[in-house]
Amino acid sequence: MQSLRIYNTLTREKELFQPLNPPYVGLYVCGPTVYNYVHLGNVRTFMTFDVLVRYFRHIGYQVRYVRNLTDVGHLTGDGDEGEDKIGRMARLEQLEPMEIVQRYTNDFHQVLEKFNFLPPSIEPTATGHIVEQIEAVKSLIDKGLAYESNGSVYFDIQRYNEKGNDYGRLSGRILEDLLTETRDLDGVGEKRNPLDFALWKKAAPDHLMRWPSPWGLGFPGWHLECTCMSTKYLGNQFDIHGGGMDLKFPHHECEIAQGTGLNDVQPVRYWMHSNMLTVNGQKMSKSLGNSFLPAELFAGSHHLLEQAYSPMTVRFFMLQSQYRSTLDFSNDALKAAQKGYKRLMNGLRLLRDMEYIADEAVSIDPAQVEEVTKAVEGAYEGMNDDLNTAVAIAHLFAMVKKINQLYMQQVRPAQLGEEVFTRLKNTYVTFLADILGLKEERNESFEPLIDGLLDLYRGFKSEKQYDKVDQIRSVFKQNGLVIKDLKHRIDWAYEE
């Protein structure tokens, strides 16, 4: 099995990944709050973990991938104040909260399918786990780590730390500093300490989503659902927890506190955080007007976009950077990605029809063998080094060059030998399709039509009817395809 190293936010180091119960891997990723169309930044996060799951499975692990949907409890202030995000949308659009949830859940699934994401093993919802959350609150109160105040229940951070825990470790925050910073703030109200966070909130009379509890009608705090659902399906301690960088504090910090408080064990062994997106060097935000939706990207319908970019182009584009780096969206970068993506896909098409040809007259060329071996091993080394898809892709380009050389008969399969040839073929196809999740975007039913046109082209070409030849070329071009006139054959490819 490959040895994968993962950057653990908790230790700020790359660590060798060792699962608790091999060959099983438990992975939990914070899913979206379904109150609006899915944000491109979220897409990047889920893509990171999509590739992680794919790679784990490829190297022989059995993954249980849990990605939740937040459908209650996430407030507009991202803290304990403000309106429920879903409740707010329901009020504005005069719909049932669950109508909002369903609408944006559907959108979320649709978008992810376009990007060729694997479905999670379990996709639990917060409202589906109210009972578990109430039980968790009770347990935390029993343990002296939480207290009721005016119908709400809060986690007692000071008590938690007095018991030898370290609230703030994940995000590099010092409790004393946090206390100093927040001391003079008013609005503490029901809390003993301004840093304490809500486990259960009392519902105001006009609050739409509420459930009965030992503390009256209310709803769960945002952080609690992830603790309950992750430990329910993956155990009190599990392998990996992922999410966007923005969730490190306070969300994930609170999850650690809740999980540790409940089960006396650190809930997560490896914390992984993916970085943010920028647009033309600036952060992507609605107020700056530079935030576009996946659908706008596919349609090219945003004023900052010069053209449409297909889902696979965007997928390839995102994977060309390492997940812990910020990634900048711009037209030039996306156009470059489109060309690069098509180059890889053309290689895939060629390779599919390529068979090994034995040739006694040709001996194995060590230099050729080494080039292929280096590319294959390099691709794995990239993935093993904290999921460095950028490095893996660089080696795929080395492979596509070799594929083209074989196709152009500049290199003979026998120069590689059957074993190395097969290794090249398998690795290339596996990396693109299975690990990176990149697939051809085409309509296969049109292929006979393409072949028919190509026959006509051949005929005109041999008759030197160049006006007809050029005409057919232009038809291909209009459809994003190019005709390739080679010494030994005539073929087509995606226009890059």
Next chain:
RNA sequence: GGCUGCGUGGUCGAGUGGUGAGGCAGAGGCCUGCAAAGCCUCCGACGCGGGUUCGAGUCCCGCCGCAGCCA
């Protein structure tokens, strides 16, 4: 203001003590009816100022800029 991370060639983007990233763009060549595709060759960088080292894009200090979280 605090914490965390980043700043690489025309552009996007890997690398993190000792000649190679890679994609896109650009230049030349092979091929071609002309092209395109492909192949070969080339061009070229490490925010600014100090320091450590035989040697730094890579480590340390300061500054500037960008991003995330907190206030």
